[in-house]
Amino acid sequence: MTLAEPNVPICQSCNMEMFEDSDFGTEANETLSVDYCTHCYQDGAFVDPDLTIDQMSAIASDFIEADNVTMAEAKAISKAILSNLKRWQ
Numbered sequence: 001m002t003l004a005e006p007n008v009p010i011c012q013s014c015n016m017e018m019f020e021d022s023d024f025g026t027e028a029n030e031t032l033s034v035d036y037c038t039h040c041y042q043d044g045a046f047v048d049p050d051l052t053i054d055q056m057s058a059i060a061s062d063f064i065e066a067d068n069v070t071m072a073e074a075k076a077i078s079k080a081i082l083s084n085l086k087r088w089q
């Protein structure tokens with residue numbers, strides 16, 4: 001897994017790009033998760049199974065840094081992105 005990889009996998013829970021093995025979550029059998037990052041998924045389960053898409057979009061909106069974007073707009077943008085991910089289908 002290198003930065004030159006054309007299709008960087010993204011976490012299907014929080015949209016984080018996963019570059020290194022240490023970025024990936026782990027399954028119960030200690031293999032790496034193909035879908036989720038280490039912050040979201042460990043030992044075959046979500047770290048915070050009760051998290052809602054609204055809560056996640058509030059967290060994710062902190063990573064949207066742009067001028068003239070309000071917090072509400074940032075949340076709406078992140079929710080639109082997150083709603084395409086496997087966890088939130």
Ligand SMILES: [Zn+2]
Nearest residue numbers: 011014037040
């Ligand atoms: Zn994640």
